[in-house]
Amino acid sequence: MPRRIVLGIRGVGHRVIESVWRLGRASHFFMLMLLKSGISMRRFHLIIREIYFTGVLSLIIIVVSGLFVGMVLGLQGYETLQKYGSESAVGTLVALSLVRELGPVVAALLFASRAGSAITAEIGLMKATEQLAAMEMMAVDPIARVVAPRFWAGVISMPFLAAMFSAVGIFGGYLVTVVLIGVDEGSFWSQMQNAVDFRYDIVNGVIKTCVFGVAVTAIAVFEGYDAPPTAEGVSGATTRTVVTSSLAILGLDFVLTAFMFRGMS
Amino acid sequence: MTSETLVEINDLNFSYDKRAILKGINMTMPRGKVIAIMGGSGCGKTTLLRLIGGSIAPSSGYVKVAGQVVHELSRDALFQMRRKMSMLFQFGALFTDLSVFDNVAFQMREHTNLPEAVIRDLVLMKLHTVGLRGAHKLMPTELSGGMARRVALARSIALDPLLIMYDEPFTGLDPISLSVIGNLIRRLTDALGMTSIVVTHDVQESLKIVDYVYFISEGVIAAHGTPAEVRDSVAPFVHQFVHGEEDGPVPFHYPANSYASDLRLGDRFA
Amino acid sequence: MQRTTMDLWVGLFVAAGIGALLVLALKVGNMGTYSAAQSYTLMGNFENIGGLKPRAPVKSAGVVVGRVVDIQFSPETFDAVVTMSIDSRYQFPKDTFASILTSGLLGEQYIGLAAGGDEVMLKSGDKIMKTNSAMVLEEMIGRFLFNKASENDGGKN
Incomplete structure (x- = not known):
């Protein structure tokens, strides 16, 4: 019996040490990447290429999801608000929920599962097939050449994707409530414009998306770079990217919201 | 050996997790020759290549390439040195997101400021050497294993290196591709005046093309000599390796406790 | 590609x-409708701000001319100090009257500015001297009942 307890405690200790090591490796990796970003910034076409893969190819899922989320919000909001006779406030509801919360969070979650997992798998496979080692032997630093451009492309793409998500979502809400149900168009927009503040709502939403973009792509590139160079290693890393970055998005969202909107009406 | 020495390995030791992998290796590799390093799987051949390339540092001893001790170089100096050497990985390690053309052009674009027109001509010339000029638009996934290896070869001679290391260049190739690669290694070495280090366990193919052979077994150099000497060698290890015998100095069994005790004629797990 | x-x-x-x-x-x-870059601030002390919140509109003749930026309680005068950011295109005279109004019966509260006739205009950081507090429903009802009661008393006498 005592032997089993000792084994159990040892298991816990092993996990803790392992995760602290991992955290250390991740921070070290992140600092290295930032230090070496200058090289990839000077060759911006590398980043443009990656924006194509992370940003442009994520467009369809972002736009379609945004449209549907906005339409559902409009429908649900209208159903509830019309009981109180204030269905013209549905524009406010749709816009505020999208700009403050749903736009950044849902777009980041979609981005993590679409682009984040692709980044991890790609870097992991490059490692498994010795492409990174080959690059190293060619005197080209893989962090500067492969990792940093993908990171910056993700950081640049994310705010644009979230903005498109929100804009399309509001359009979806407009379609359902104004065009289909027949809420007054003038009050839809004017109530929205009265309630949505540029500085507080939109700028804070954009700040959130930037933070999420950094978190998701940093996790994705690290998991790829740190993946064991085997098929199981890469698939495990891909799964971890999606899980870790989703949790990171939701956790960070709570912290940011608490700082940004606390004490506000 | 009359010609100038390019790679000098002196009393090289390397251990990983207290397990000694290389023990007191001494080698000299002259310019313009093809040198084979042979040995059973897991005998430390690839480790030796990584030591020469500077990816890992030795526990003691040193590797000198072109007069410089590799593991004492700063990272920048090491990168500077690596521009003079290149390595062909086991399965080519072509960049899968770049076309054949871009793969070969990769180092030229990274390390030189050559105009794109010059790069284009150079790349086509390199591809022509390996007979794949017509395939420059293909992606690596569209190539067969032998073609991928040839493209990787074209990529590794892109900047006319002094030294090319081949990590198991013959693995998984059909006989035709195999002799194509073998002849390319020989021809390129002669034509470009560089040094080739071929790590392999394909005895017959490599004995046809190399100038000198080192056998490594259990971390030490078991035998060395020219191909003719090796073929006629009566040393038991070389004989076993060259003729592919199952048992001999390289044992069939991994070191283990006595058979009887492993089949537990004891009471340890009771 | x-x-x-x-x-x-x-x-x-x-x-x-x-x-x-x-x-x-x-x-x-x-x-x-407004941009923070081209605006100036005005302050006003109100005895009671009711349900006024930061970012509530500041209107003059029904047109939004600015926003409430900040609401603080002043420990010296025991009333509320409201800071407003007003669009620089709109200038108001020194004797402008600021009151807290409600849009509709139960709508949001906003500050209404009624311009006076003074020659001198308010500058950034100035305080609006003439203010009118928010209508608080309970007080209104209380006052109404009180008036009714005193009317009845007057009738008796």
Whole structure:
């Protein structure tokens, strides 16, 4: 019996040490990447290429999801608000929920599962097939050449994707409530414009998306770079990217919201 | 050996997790020759290549390439040195997101400021050497294993290196591709005046093309000599390796406790 | 894929992203109605602000001319100090009257500015001297009942 307890405690200790090591490796990796970003910034076409893969190819899922989320919000909001006779406030509801919360969070979650997992798998496979080692032997630093451009492309793409998500979502809400149900168009927009503040709502939403973009792509590139160079290693890393970055998005969202909107009406 | 020495390995030791992998290796590799390093799987051949390339540092001893001790170089100096050497990985390690053309052009674009027109001509010339000029638009996934290896070869001679290391260049190739690669290694070495280090366990193919052979077994150099000497060698290890015998100095069994005790004629797990 | 095609797509992507941000700023948000860069601040002390909140509109003749930026309680005068950010295009005389009003019966509260006739205009950081507090429903009902009661008393006498 005592032997089993000792084994159990040892298991816990092993996990803790392992995760602290991992955290250390991740921070070290992140600092290295930032230090070496200058090289990839000077060759911006590398980043443009990656924006194509992370940003442009994520467009369809972002736009379609945004449209549907906005339409559902409009429908649900209208159903509830019309009981109180204030269905013209549905524009406010749709816009505020999208700009403050749903736009950044849902777009980041979609981005993590679409682009984040692709980044991890790609870097992991490059490692498994010795492409990174080959690059190293060619005197080209893989962090500067492969990792940093993908990171910056993700950081640049994310705010644009979230903005498109929100804009399309509001359009979806407009379609359902104004065009289909027949809420007054003038009050839809004017109530929205009265309630949505540029500085507080939109700028804070954009700040959130930037933070999420950094978190998701940093996790994705690290998991790829740190993946064991085997098929199981890469698939495990891909799964971890999606899980870790989703949790990171939701956790960070709570912290940011608490700082940004606390004490506000 | 009359010609100038390019790679000098002196009393090289390397251990990983207290397990000694290389023990007191001494080698000299002259310019313009093809040198084979042979040995059973897991005998430390690839480790030796990584030591020469500077990816890992030795526990003691040193590797000198072109007069410089590799593991004492700063990272920048090491990168500077690596521009003079290149390595062909086991399965080519072509960049899968770049076309054949871009793969070969990769180092030229990274390390030189050559105009794109010059790069284009150079790349086509390199591809022509390996007979794949017509395939420059293909992606690596569209190539067969032998073609991928040839493209990787074209990529590794892109900047006319002094030294090319081949990590198991013959693995998984059909006989035709195999002799194509073998002849390319020989021809390129002669034509470009560089040094080739071929790590392999394909005895017959490599004995046809190399100038000198080192056998490594259990971390030490078991035998060395020219191909003719090796073929006629009566040393038991070389004989076993060259003729592919199952048992001999390289044992069939991994070191283990006595058979009887492993089949537990004891009471340890009771 | 050709680099030029890729550049084109990325260009379109960035343009669409910036377009979406502009739509959010101008069409959805209130960037179109005021901008923080060209505004000046005014202050006002109110005895009771009712349900007034930061970012509530400041209107004059029904037109939004600014926003409430900050509401603080003043420990010296025991009333509320409201800071407003007013669009620089609109200037108000020194004797402008500020009152806290409600849009509709139960709507949001805002500050209404009624311009006076003074020659001198308010400058940034000035305090509006003439203010009128919010109507609080309970007080109104209380006053109404009190008036009724005193009317009845008067009738008896």
